[in-house]
Amino acid sequence: xxxxxxxxxxRATVTLWLVVTSVFIVLRTSGDPVQSxxxxxxxxxxxxxxxxxxxxxxPLTEQYAKYVVNMATGDFGKSxxxxxxxxxxxxxxxxxxxxxxxxxYAVAVLLGVPLGILAAIRRNTFVDRxxxxxxxxxxxxxxxxxxxxxxxxxxxxxxxxxxxxTGTWMHVIMPAATLGLTxxxxxxxxxxxxxxxxxxxxYIRAAAAKGVxxxxxxxxxxxxxAAIPVVTVMGLNLGALLGGAIVVETVFAWPGVxxxxxxxxxxxxxxxxxxxxxxxxxxxxxxxxTVDLLYGVLDPRIRVASKD
Amino acid sequence: MRRPPLTVLIALIFLAFVIxxxxxxxxxxxxxxxxxxxxxxxxxxSFLGGDPxxxxxxxxxxRDMVARLxxxxxxxxxxxxxxxxxxxxxxxxxxxxxxxxxxxxxxxxMAVVDFQASLPFILIALTLLAFFGNSLTLFIxxxxxxxxxxxxxxxxxxxxxxxxxxxxxxxxxxxASPLRLYSRHILPNVASALIVQLTLNFPQIVLLExxxxxxxxxxxxxxxxxxxxxxxxxxxxxNAWWIAVWPGTIIFLTTLSMSIVGDALRDYLDPTLKxxxx
Numbered sequence: 126x127x128x129x130x131x132x133x134x135x136r137a138t139v140t141l142w143l144v145v146t147s148v149f150i151v152l153r154t155s156g157d158p159v160q161s162x163x164x165x166x167x168x169x170x171x172x173x174x175x176x177x178x179x180x181x182x183x184p185l186t187e188q189y190a191k192y193v194v195n196m197a198t199g200d201f202g203k204s205x206x207x208x209x210x211x212x213x214x215x216x217x218x219x220x221x222x223x224x225x226x227x228x229x230y231a232v233a234v235l236l237g238v239p240l241g242i243l244a245a246i247r248r249n250t251f252v253d254r255x256x257x258x259x260x261x262x263x264x265x266x267x268x269x270x271x272x273x274x275x276x277x278x279x280x281x282x283x284x285x286x287x288x289x290x291t292g293t294w295m296h297v298i299m300p301a302a303t304l305g306l307t308x309x310x311x312x313x314x315x316x317x318x319x320x321x322x323x324x325x326x327x328y329i330r331a332a333a334a335k336g337v338x339x340x341x342x343x344x345x346x347x348x349x350x351a352a353i354p355v356v357t358v359m360g361l362n363l364g365a366l367l368g369g370a371i372v373v374e375t376v377f378a379w380p381g382v383x384x385x386x387x388x389x390x391x392x393x394x395x396x397x398x399x400x401x402x403x404x405x406x407x408x409x410x411x412x413x414x415t416v417d418l419l420y421g422v423l424d425p426r427i428r429v430a431s432k433d
Numbered sequence: 434m435r436r437p438p439l440t441v442l443i444a445l446i447f448l449a450f451v452i453x454x455x456x457x458x459x460x461x462x463x464x465x466x467x468x469x470x471x472x473x474x475x476x477x478x479s480f481l482g483g484d485p486x487x488x489x490x491x492x493x494x495x496r497d498m499v500a501r502l503x504x505x506x507x508x509x510x511x512x513x514x515x516x517x518x519x520x521x522x523x524x525x526x527x528x529x530x531x532x533x534x535x536x537x538x539x540x541x542x543m544a545v546v547d548f549q550a551s552l553p554f555i556l557i558a559l560t561l562l563a564f565f566g567n568s569l570t571l572f573i574x575x576x577x578x579x580x581x582x583x584x585x586x587x588x589x590x591x592x593x594x595x596x597x598x599x600x601x602x603x604x605x606x607x608x609a610s611p612l613r614l615y616s617r618h619i620l621p622n623v624a625s626a627l628i629v630q631l632t633l634n635f636p637q638i639v640l641l642e643x644x645x646x647x648x649x650x651x652x653x654x655x656x657x658x659x660x661x662x663x664x665x666x667x668x669x670x671x672n673a674w675w676i677a678v679w680p681g682t683i684i685f686l687t688t689l690s691m692s693i694v695g696d697a698l699r700d701y702l703d704p705t706l707k708x709x710x711x
Contacts, residue, residue: 143548148560155564267640269647269660270681273667277678281671282483288670368553372644376667386556387648390563398563405556413551 129421137414142193144406148399149192153185162396164205175202188376202402206392211400215382221291221383222370225300229366232305233312238355240309241316245324246343253302256313263310268369272303272376289378300377304369308362315358326350360416364409441697444690451687455510461488466504467655468497471664475673480676490675500677501662508658509642509684516576516638521631524581528588529615532596539589546582548696554579555644557648564649572642572651579641587630590625623700636688643684659684 152158158179159172167175176182178200179191195201201211245257281290287296305320309328323329332346371383377386382401389397437445469493477483478490478498479688489498531539549557557576565571592615595601604618645651647667652658659680666677 139544140548140551143544143554149565151560160630201690203696222702261689262691265636265692266685267643267647267681267688269644270677271683272662273663273677273681276670278675281674361547363550364553368555371555372648375648386559387650390559390650393563395563402556407551409552 135416137410140251140410144403145193145196146189146412148196149189151386152399162202162399166206178259182204196403201403202396204397205394206389211396214385214397216383216399218382221379222374222383224415225304225379225381226366226370227376228297228301229304229308233308234281234359234363236305237309237312238316241313241355242320242343242348244313245318245320248321250270252289253317257317257392259336260314263307266307267374268303268307269372270361271307272373274298275303276376285328289376291380296377296379300373300379303376304366304373307369308366311362312358313363315333319354320347322404323347323350326415341400349423353420356419356423357416360412360419363412367405367409387392406415417420434669437697440693443511444693447686447690448694450503451506451683453692454503455507459500461706462500463504464497464500466501468500475543477673478675479587489679491672492662492673492676493669498675498679501657502659502683504660505657505662506683508652508656509639509646509660512576512642512652512658513635513638514574515573515641516579517631517635518578519573520579520634520638521584521627524575524584525627525639526587527581527591528585529578531585532587532592533611534613538710543589549578549582555641558641558652560607562645566621567650567653569652569656572645575645576638576642579638583634584615584627587626588623591626592619595619595622617626629695629699629702631654632691632698636691636695639684639688 157316158181159167159175163175165170179188179195180190183191183411199212203209204211204214207214239257242258244253247253275286276288276299279286287293289317290296329342329346332342337346370381371386373379374381374383375387382405386398386401386405389395389401436497455486470491471485473491473495474493475482476487476491476495477544479488480489481488487497487499489502490499492501525685527542531542544704558579561571561575569627596619601614601619609618640653643663646658646660647664649661649664652661654661663684666673666675669676
């Protein structure tokens with residue numbers, strides 16, 4: 126078990142290191158970091174200080190080492206737009222994205238998993254086809270267009286919901302629905318196929334033969350076994366959700382990390398972009414690691430296999 | 434061969450229609466996508482009581498929506514096709530390289546594959562756009578970078594299993610060079626799996642392009658793409674919904690059709706994949 130965790134942990138660390146290294150390479154190949162990261166009206170002292178802090182007068186290997194240390198200790202420098210610490214700016218935005226993301230995730234799971242189970246139980250019926258069409262639609266409908274359709278319908282036509290910004294709990298409904306519904310489709314599709322795999326197994330028939338009720342078979346016997354691939358996909362979907370948040374936050378003018386990233390890319394506020402990329406990547410790596418570890422808990426076979 | 438289901442037929446017809454419009458659609462509009470008519474700004478579609486000269490209405494500068502949509506569609510389709518081809522070539526090549534050399538070459542390529550697969554691609558795209566600035570060349574390369582890892586992984590896997598097959602060993606025993614073995618004998622055998630991957634990848638690239646252009650970070654004016662028109666229309670939802678709704682609908686129907694055709698093609702070409710991938 127320990128070995129299993131250590132291997133996973135090592136792999137996560139390597140991925141993180143790769144991310145930091147790629148950003149370093151991109152930063153260096155795209156031009157002079159002084160020009161990229163400092164405002165054009167920076168004073169000579171500021172430039173000197175910056176060169177000192179990032180070790181720009183040293184050999185490249187030393188610069189790299191310094192860079193890794195700076196990134197690891199959370200020293201991302203200042204935003205070029207308003208001169209504040211990058212960490213402060215990001216810290217203001219994180220709660221909003223967390224709030225939106227968790228709400229959307231709840232929508233996706235509470236809708237996607239039951240729908241997937243329902244589709245699997247009612248396989249090849251009208252209900253199944255309806256749910257699966259919904260899933261395909263969710264995949265093909267771009268979230269930015271879905272968001273706009275929601276705004277047209279609920280804000281402009283029915284005048285029920287606010288179209289952008291924050292303030293009341295009503296503001297979160299449309300962004301969360303946009304993000305959540307598109308993810309719910311993929312989740313429903315996966316839950317269905319995982320359930321179908323499990324429902325065909327002999328132990329389900331055995332459970333039926335010994336008199337376990339239908340609900341008992343689904344909930345106690347099938348679902349725990351189908352949970353493994355579903356949890357993986359939920360973990361993978363976190364990436365899609367974060368990617369989606371970048372777009373959806375912009376559509377609804379939601380003051381989160383995604384919108385900050387887009388506006389920083391437009392204005393080429395590279396210190397902020399760099400910090401955000403590393404932060405989002407780190408989140409993804411931690412999420413993948415959690416999924417891997419959860420795996421071991423959900424499926425004892427994986428733990429055993431990793432010992433060999 | 435079984436007759437394809439109705440939905441697949443409709444999807445195919447729609448795709449053919451979209452491609453035809455992308456190629457020759459400009460004959461339907463006497464205007465260029467940049468022609469402005471400031472006296473006819475934000476006119477609704479002609480069938481909804483707008484100006485009879487503008488079938489689908491006009492935008493904030495009085496530009497004909499038909500002309501803009503045709504041009505935007507052409508740009509979106511072109512970028513997506515170039516991106517898909519680029520990504521497929523790049524990925525397939527690296528897949529072959531990984532399978533041929535094994536050892537550290539393979540390890541390195543697969544590490545990069547895992548690395549890219551672990552991040553949402555839009556993040557990588559935004560980073561590169563931020564640091565290198567926007568240009569059409571970089572943008573198309575970005576489209577190519579999206580999804581190459583799937584081809585590489587697929588090709589490597591299939592080549593590794595094909596290489597031990599009797600036919601591959603026979604060709605090798607006859608003295609064929611590795612290049613000939615891969616291109617003439619193994620590639621045709623993995624083609625169907627790669628085509629399936631292609632159809633899955635294409636709609637994703639369309640969505641990526643439209644999303645980035647929607648955010649104002651993709652195709653730049655005066656050129657335009659479906660996503661960019663949609664992004665433009667976002668600011669005029671309250672008085673000119675058509676600017677956003679037309680391009681959005683075209684994007685949606687195109688990616689939907691591609692997915693339907695891709696799914697059908699997958700089931701048809703590779704029945705063994707059917708169970709694994711659902």
